[in-house]
Amino acid sequence: MTSLKQSIIDASLSLFKEHGYNGVTVNQIVQHAGTSKGGFYHHFTSKDELLYEIHDVFISYVLKNAKTAYHDYHTPITRLVAILRTFTEVFHTYQAHIIVFYEESQSLLGDERTLIKAKRDEYRKLLQRVIEEGQTCGDFRKVLPPIIVTMSITGMINWTYKWYKQDGTLTMQQITAIFIDMILRGIVTKQGEQEASLYFLHEPEL
Template sequence: MVEKKSSRRRWPEGYDPAGTRRQLVDSALRLFEERGFDRTSLQQIVEDAELTKGAFYHHFQSKEDLLWQIQDEYLESQLKDARKIVESDAAPVEQIRALIFLSLEGVAKHRPHVAIFQQERRNLTGERLEDVTRKRDEVDALFNETITRAVDAGDLRDDISPRLITFGILGMCAWAFQWFNPRGTMKIKDVADQFSAMILDGLIVDSRN
């Protein structure tokens, strides 16, 4: 298991560890998205956060550790909500719609996290890479499982590959960070509804036939 914090230190009265960590994460999110992981130095992160390297090393072991924790924060949130959807009493097709909305809502609310996840996870190594890969695969598996249940229930065509549909859904949703504008006229629910229609209308079994 990857350790998330380095050894503890004593800090003067009034020090806000959670606030300091948030400042560092916010600075890294902004800089990694703007410049990329490789072109962002640790010094630039602490200067942007108006903090010191000592404060940084209280919370993170290295720049890679910070990158991992940013990705872990996003994946844990997505996993928690995806499990709730899959464990709900909703029909499998409705769960698929909810999972599509969840993925796109993540893009709308956490665009820097998604952009960094898509573009920078290649910079992770060892246990950190294994951890992110495992959690990403678990999200994929929840989609695949739900689509398979919809096929088995007779709600979706039985000549489709649940794995292929999973790849298609995840790819469409993930790439939305490149073009979706949260301040634009189209809301994320509208995008989710149209994505669901594009994906499911050709797959749902018409019970009238």
């Protein structure tokens, strides 16, 4: 059974996606959720706090899974693959959150925006550390600046929210495999190629 708090979040996600954060009122949210203002303010002090909660749920989930992936694997290549998989899977699981996350981040209040930015930066630094570790051990090409590699990866994957369709011709798992293939082929050295090749896509036989 869905809790009232979750019903309010689900209603706001639907409305924010359709009308934008600034185009939706608390009255519209409670009407859509089938509750009252009292029910809303029992869980949230304001619409601003609700928006922060939506952002925080998503980025906290992504960061937690990235940290788990980092500690569960022990080579830069397997760590990178695991982190990418945990990142892309949320585009299916939290698709509505992601749309609001990227479209409405500028609507967050100053302190709340700072908190979310800190978690986004922590995620980026973890990913960059994996790239740097791969360069140190010789698996990733040292000619590529780690910050540029990191920003390129996050930029490519972040944009998925604009075009990914849950009922599209490719599943998120298939799309992730394509991302991993492109990224690894672009950054691995001859030394790292054997391990990385386990994640390469193979051309169909003629």
